[in-house]
Amino acid sequence: MKNIGLKSVAIATTALATTLFTASAQAEDTGTAETWLEEGARVVAEKAAEPVNTKRAKNVILFVGDGMGISTLTAGRILEGQMQGKSGEENYLSFERFPYTALVKTYNVDAQVPDSAGTASALNTGSKTRIGVINTAPTQPNGQCAGAMETALTPLAHYAEKIGMATGIVSTARLTHATPAAVYAHSPSRGWENDGELPEEAVANGCRDIAQQILNPIGGNGLEVALGGGRRNFQPLGTGEGRRKDGRDLTQEWMASDSSAAYVENEQSLAQVDIANTSRLLGLFDNSHMQFEAQRGDEQPDLAEMTEVAIKMLQKNDGGYYLMVEAGRIDHGHHGGSAKAALYDTVALSKAVRKAMEMVDLDETMILVTADHSHVFTMAGYPKRGNPIFGLVTGPGETEPTLAKDGKPYTTLAYQNGPGAVQGERKHLTEEDIAAPDFRPQALVPTRSETHGGEDVGLFAIGPRAHIVRGTIEQNVIFHIMDYALDLRKRASE
Numbered sequence: 001m002k003n004i005g006l007k008s009v010a011i012a013t014t015a016l017a018t019t020l021f022t023a024s025a026q027a028e029d030t031g032t033a034e035t036w037l038e039e040g041a042r043v044v045a046e047k048a049a050e051p052v053n054t055k056r057a058k059n060v061i062l063f064v065g066d067g068m069g070i071s072t073l074t075a076g077r078i079l080e081g082q083m084q085g086k087s088g089e090e091n092y093l094s095f096e097r098f099p100y101t102a103l104v105k106t107y108n109v110d111a112q113v114p115d116s117a118g119t120a121s122a123l124n125t126g127s128k129t130r131i132g133v134i135n136t137a138p139t140q141p142n143g144q145c146a147g148a149m150e151t152a153l154t155p156l157a158h159y160a161e162k163i164g165m166a167t168g169i170v171s172t173a174r175l176t177h178a179t180p181a182a183v184y185a186h187s188p189s190r191g192w193e194n195d196g197e198l199p200e201e202a203v204a205n206g207c208r209d210i211a212q213q214i215l216n217p218i219g220g221n222g223l224e225v226a227l228g229g230g231r232r233n234f235q236p237l238g239t240g241e242g243r244r245k246d247g248r249d250l251t252q253e254w255m256a257s258d259s260s261a262a263y264v265e266n267e268q269s270l271a272q273v274d275i276a277n278t279s280r281l282l283g284l285f286d287n288s289h290m291q292f293e294a295q296r297g298d299e300q301p302d303l304a305e306m307t308e309v310a311i312k313m314l315q316k317n318d319g320g321y322y323l324m325v326e327a328g329r330i331d332h333g334h335h336g337g338s339a340k341a342a343l344y345d346t347v348a349l350s351k352a353v354r355k356a357m358e359m360v361d362l363d364e365t366m367i368l369v370t371a372d373h374s375h376v377f378t379m380a381g382y383p384k385r386g387n388p389i390f391g392l393v394t395g396p397g398e399t400e401p402t403l404a405k406d407g408k409p410y411t412t413l414a415y416q417n418g419p420g421a422v423q424g425e426r427k428h429l430t431e432e433d434i435a436a437p438d439f440r441p442q443a444l445v446p447t448r449s450e451t452h453g454g455e456d457v458g459l460f461a462i463g464p465r466a467h468i469v470r471g472t473i474e475q476n477v478i479f480h481i482m483d484y485a486l487d488l489r490k491r492a493s494e
């Protein structure tokens with residue numbers, strides 16, 4: 001029964017592409033009643049026959065699309081399909097074919113609409129906590145160091161390391177940013193990314209900045225691989241754009257931590273890493289966040305390349321591994337009101353998950369894909385099938401854009417708030433306007449940065465014990481799903 005999940009996913013994609021596209025190429029992508037009926041029955045037969053794998057998982061990979069709400073998934077899958085010359089709606093992102101899904105409630109204990117720090121803490125520790133904190137207890141005030149370490153939450157990587165599993169992080173954001181930080185650090189404030197950010201109270205009470213904690217042993221020998229952005233928080237003032245005031249160069253300390261540890265700074269040197277003979281690998285590809293996929297040059301690897309190297313590093317360990325991969329900039333695209341930046345990064349996540357599925361045995365590796373929270377991003381109007389996802393709404397059977405009550409066209413994608421808000425009269429948008437790389441779809445409420453959305457996000461699961469992923473769950477339950485799949489804390493307490 002090796003790779004049963006992967007095989008059925010691959011077959012499903014091919015079958016769908018063939019049925020829908022050959023049937024619809026001539027006739028406006030409608031398919032026929034027969035092709036829809038056949039395809040629907042085939043999906044049900046496949047689901048009815050799906051075997052349940054109750055074995056213990058050896059490895060777990062948790063993918064987090066930061067800010068990847070449901071509307072981002074839908075628009076992202078249409079973009080991915082349209083990039084392949086298809087009409088788009090029939091496409092599935094790589095993980096949308098996983099056999100098990102659930103809806104996830106994302107609020108923080110003190111916030112109806114959450115941030116990435118509180119949510120990443122829930123994913124990694126099994127307990128919800130406050131907005132803006134990394135792995136501190138829900139009772140601990142945000143930004144207060146006194147008492148924080150005594151009540152700190154224990155992250156999954158601690159238990160994993162304790163039983164000899166390998167651990168790793170990949171992110172297109174700074175490795176000190178909220179989501180990756182929750183894998184390896186504790187901090188009463190997500191803002192304490194380097195020592196220069198710590199207030200006096202924090203220093204006096206012994207709190208440490210997030211970057212230096214990447215060298216922590218966590219529970220065993222520490223992270224085996226860490227790839228992403230944020231170099232400035234690891235290097236001292238005076239070295240490049242280094243911001244550390246304590247004079248420490250954490251990249252050097254990483255190298256010194258083991259005789260076969262390695263540190264890389266660009267795509268070329270990442271490709272040349274001698275994986276078999278490297279015990280610990282740190283890659284910092286940007287001073288701050290890595291580039292958006294839509295603007296990525298040839299100096300920086302994409303999310304799939306980093307994921308591939310990380311899995312190769314971790315697969316060397318016979319005792320299994322825990323890897324968290326974050327598509328960190330979907331969130332930043334949305335915050336800037338740029339649907340293009342957000343959606344191309346969503347497609348990059350789909351590619352990274354596909355790469356992981358090719359590399360692992362899904363009979364022994366659980367893969368989870370989720371988001372930490374949503375955004376106020378919508379897909380609206382009645383655009384016709386295959387209408388360009390970044391385009392103006394043009395209705396079925398129409399050739400000219402649909403006009404709003406003010407006599408002006410509008411885009412399918414829009415935001416409830418953000419920097420794309422139009423104060424006063426709306427502009428009469430042209431095809432040229434919307435084609436510009438920096439075009440922002442219209443927002444309603446003018447805010448400096450577009451905000452997170454508070455509705456549920458999806459969780460997609462495949463692999464051993466993934467069948468427990470169902471229903472509507474609190475976000476901290478995702479930790480417990482991974483714990484259950486690995487028998488992790490049980491093994492760690494033996």
Ligand SMILES: [Zn+2]
Nearest residue numbers: 067331335452
């Ligand atoms: Zn955000």
